[in-house]
Amino acid sequence: MRTLTGVDSACSVLAGGCDSPVRSGDSIGVPMFVQTRAEGAYAFDESGKRFVDYVMAYGPLLFGHTHPALVRGLDAVAADGLVWGSTHRHEVRLAERIRSHLPSMERIRFTTTGSEAVMSAVRSARAFTGRDLVLKFAGNYHGHFDVALLDAGASARTDGGSGSGIPESVKRDVAVARYNDLDSVDALLRGREARLAAILVEPVCGNMGWVAPVPGFLEGLRERCDHVGAVLVFDEVITWLRLGLHGAQGRIGVMPDLTTLGKVMGGGFPIAAFGGRAAIMAQLAPDGGVFTGGTHAGNPFCVAMAHRVLDVLEAHPEYYAQMEALARRLADGLRAILRKRGLPYAVVQDASVVDFKFRSGPPNRNYDDACNADRTAYAAYYNAMLERGILLPPSVNEVMFLSTAHTTEDVDETLTAAEASLEL
Numbered sequence: 001m002r003t004l005t006g007v008d009s010a011c012s013v014l015a016g017g018c019d020s021p022v023r024s025g026d027s028i029g030v031p032m033f034v035q036t037r038a039e040g041a042y043a044f045d046e047s048g049k050r051f052v053d054y055v056m057a058y059g060p061l062l063f064g065h066t067h068p069a070l071v072r073g074l075d076a077v078a079a080d081g082l083v084w085g086s087t088h089r090h091e092v093r094l095a096e097r098i099r100s101h102l103p104s105m106e107r108i109r110f111t112t113t114g115s116e117a118v119m120s121a122v123r124s125a126r127a128f129t130g131r132d133l134v135l136k137f138a139g140n141y142h143g144h145f146d147v148a149l150l151d152a153g154a155s156a157r158t159d160g161g162s163g164s165g166i167p168e169s170v171k172r173d174v175a176v177a178r179y180n181d182l183d184s185v186d187a188l189l190r191g192r193e194a195r196l197a198a199i200l201v202e203p204v205c206g207n208m209g210w211v212a213p214v215p216g217f218l219e220g221l222r223e224r225c226d227h228v229g230a231v232l233v234f235d236e237v238i239t240w241l242r243l244g245l246h247g248a249q250g251r252i253g254v255m256p257d258l259t260t261l262g263k264v265m266g267g268g269f270p271i272a273a274f275g276g277r278a279a280i281m282a283q284l285a286p287d288g289g290v291f292t293g294g295t296h297a298g299n300p301f302c303v304a305m306a307h308r309v310l311d312v313l314e315a316h317p318e319y320y321a322q323m324e325a326l327a328r329r330l331a332d333g334l335r336a337i338l339r340k341r342g343l344p345y346a347v348v349q350d351a352s353v354v355d356f357k358f359r360s361g362p363p364n365r366n367y368d369d370a371c372n373a374d375r376t377a378y379a380a381y382y383n384a385m386l387e388r389g390i391l392l393p394p395s396v397n398e399v400m401f402l403s404t405a406h407t408t409e410d411v412d413e414t415l416t417a418a419e420a421s422l423e424l
Contacts, residue, residue: 006034006046022058025394028379033391038065040405043391051391052410054354054400058393059206059238060264062309062319062352064405069312070267070305082301091298094306098265098273101245104255108275109284110298114237114262115143117274118200120292121258122147124274125198125231127283127290133195135188137179139208139367139397142200142235142260146170153207153367153397179205179366180213182220189224198231198258199224203248206238208370210348210355210399211363218254225257231280237262237272242401243351244320245313267309271302319404323352326411327402330354333415341422355399370397384421390414 010032011017017032018024025032037044041064043053056064063070095108111117122134134147142148146166175192178184179201189196199221205211225232234256240247241264249255258276265271275281283290296302313319331349334356338345346363347356357364358374358381378396385392390413392400 007032010034022393022395022398027395027397028375028382030379030382030394033386033394040064040066041403041407041410049389051386051389052406052414053391054402054414055391055393055398056401056403057263057268058398059242059401060262060266060268061401061403062241062264062323063267063312064403067267067312067405069308077301077304080300083296083299085295087298088300088303090300090303090307094303094310095273095275097307097310098261098275102240102247102249102259104249104257104277105259105273105275106278107281108273109281109292110303111272111274111292112270112294112296112302113143114235114260114272115145115148116292116294117237117260117262117272118142118148118233118235119145120290121233121260121274121276122198122200123292124280124283124290125233125258127288128231128280129197129229131195131197131230132173133175133192134173134198134200135175135177135185135196136200137202137367138176139179139211139370140200140202140205140235141207142202142237147174148200150174151176151367153205153370178368179208179211180217181366182217182224185221185224189228193228196225196228196230198233200233200235202235202238203252203254203256204239204243204350206353206399208367208397209357209364209373210350210353211365211370212348212350213252214365218252222254222256231257233258233260233276235260238264241265241309241313242353265309266302266305269302269305270296271299271306320351323402323404323406326406326408327352327354329408330400330402330411330414333411334418337415337419337422340419343422352402353399354402357396381421385417388417388420390417 035043036046043051099105138151139153141153175188177188236247236259240261260274262272285291327349331347331354335347344360345356348363358377359372364370373396375396382392
């Protein structure tokens, strides 16, 4: 019997050959990258070849792979048990630490994934308001439950057609607006204001390229929610900790009613949370009628990992400046290469994130812009960079994430590869 390896073996037993569609490379027509291990800023394939990794598990690995603070002494963490099914003081202390950085989260509940966190926040908002309509934005990715997937960013590409498995009844209770466009919001809500339960938004988008809110946009959403009595939900699954301990809301100064957080808090381990105004969170059972829960929610092992992450960040605030300096070096270098090649693509750099799309003009402002990027050109660039030892996300909607493990040498190696890969 022939032994299958790599992509063949994956496709023989995993649906689609992967457990998350973005990994397949199908969205841009590139081969699936099969990884064997990772260390620091590097990923390794089956042949043992080393790649400078800018995927970083799609954002949560602020310290790169296998950081000592996260991988040492795990036996001691597990010694008292991995899953208890009981409330414990460590999750209480973690909630207190999170609230100290995000004061808008007056009450918190832990979940296992960001999808669960957002799903639970939406359910809580609906219970609190007694309404059903949720307004979200095209190109914002909020996980893989039905409401979130309509016109989502990332690699979802879900329009809610019959092949998506999303019922027509779900679509009646969702309005999908254009990001950075308050006129679009008003047009969709006109005559339906009394039905609006929540506006759900990425305060800074990381799933249709890196897209910042234009001045007044988030403030406008806050005003509209206040005016009609709806709940403003910020999805900070990517932005919290990636943009600092106070997240996007702290930077921008707009306070949501509910916030969702994700695996970045656990350094990549499966832990997430949602929380916000005490009155809204009081809708949750056992105090109210909204059920959210899970066997692994707030489990002591992942909670311990989250404490370790916060320990590192609170002890080393200089890490943010270090990552930003590297990202700026990378972005400036890419701008110079694109200018030299006569390619009119805008390079975006924000904190430790770098992004550029194969589309002429200014940076993306919404999903319409993102959809105009040249997938074929990106696929060619992705393959050329991979040949030169640089691992990029296999999707035109994703971005490059740097970490404390990346070095100046890694960035310079990347720029050398990019200059060769962008030759006309």
